[in-house]
Amino acid sequence: MLMCKDATRLMSMKRDRPLTIRERVSLRFHLAMCSACRECDRQFELLHHVNRRFEPPAENRRTDAPRQ
Amino acid sequence: MNDSTKTAAGAEGYGRRLEAVRPRLVSFALLHLRDKAQAEDAVQDTLVTAMEKSDSFSGRAGYETWVFGILKHKLLDAMRAQQHSGRWQPLENEASDDVVDRLFRQNGRWEQHARPTSWGEPEASFENETFWRVFDACMIGLPDNLARIFSLRELMGLSTRDICHEVGIKENNCWVMLHRARLRLRACIESGWLTETSTC
Numbered sequence: 167m168l169m170c171k172d173a174t175r176l177m178s179m180k181r182d183r184p185l186t187i188r189e190r191v192s193l194r195f196h197l198a199m200c201s202a203c204r205e206c207d208r209q210f211e212l213l214h215h216v217n218r219r220f221e222p223p224a225e226n227r228r229t230d231a232p233r234q
Numbered sequence: 235m236n237d238s239t240k241t242a243a244g245a246e247g248y249g250r251r252l253e254a255v256r257p258r259l260v261s262f263a264l265l266h267l268r269d270k271a272q273a274e275d276a277v278q279d280t281l282v283t284a285m286e287k288s289d290s291f292s293g294r295a296g297y298e299t300w301v302f303g304i305l306k307h308k309l310l311d312a313m314r315a316q317q318h319s320g321r322w323q324p325l326e327n328e329a330s331d332d333v334v335d336r337l338f339r340q341n342g343r344w345e346q347h348a349r350p351t352s353w354g355e356p357e358a359s360f361e362n363e364t365f366w367r368v369f370d371a372c373m374i375g376l377p378d379n380l381a382r383i384f385s386l387r388e389l390m391g392l393s394t395r396d397i398c399h400e401v402g403i404k405e406n407n408c409w410v411m412l413h414r415a416r417l418r419l420r421a422c423i424e425s426g427w428l429t430e431t432s433t434c
Contacts, residue, residue: 169342
């Protein structure tokens with residue numbers, strides 16, 4: 167079974183490459199049971215968008231497309 | 235209005251806009267180069283290039299986005315120079331990371347003190363000056379190599395494939411470094427963030 171440390175590895179990885187089906191399933195299963203890892207996942211997501219800080223306010227809408 | 239006064243008026247307008255965007259260019263550059271003098275140089279270079287080339291600005295992208303595009307090229311050049319001068323080393327093999335190891339128990343679960351807790355509304359954090367102060371401090375606290383890979387990925391927006399090409403490491407190393415950088419940053423931000431908000 168996937169433990170927190172490996173779960174955070176997959177949470178990080180999914181922001182850089184698509185996970186395999188197997189990885190996705192085991193991560194989803196772990197997140198369903200672990201509230202600390204769910205928080206970690208939200209925080210990684212936030213860190214994934216820190217570049218928004220440098221977007222000019224008026225141009226936000228145009229550059230808002232989801233980023234892989 | 236003849237052509238030369240039109241150009242002068244245009245240059246003045248661009249000059250003002252560049253002056254306005256300058257602080258953001260500097261903090262962006264600083265996060266990548268981690269050296270104040272080098273960051274200032276890269277920005278100065280960018281402003282000069284932007285003034286020289288403002289005629290070629292097509293207006294399709296926003297002006298600031300265009301200027302940031304110039305800065306990104308300058309930063310990549312500067313980072314290559316830093317790497318060549320040996321200022322920072324990419325990950326040597328798979329050496330372990332003590333800071334990350336201390337976050338987890340032997341069995342792979344979170345240590346009690348390291349369990350992530352809620353930061354409230356994520357979007358609201360970005361509106362908060364304190365968040366960015368803590369973020370900047372935590373970036374400075376990261377080891378050079380982790381900060382470098384993290385900023386190339388999350389600020390510059392390069393793919394990990396481009397990063398390994400740029401830095402000359404295997405993509406797998408890149409993923410390992412990003413994992414460490416994210417874990418260290420989130421832990422650092424959480425402790426700084428909670429300390430700051432509880433004191434005000």
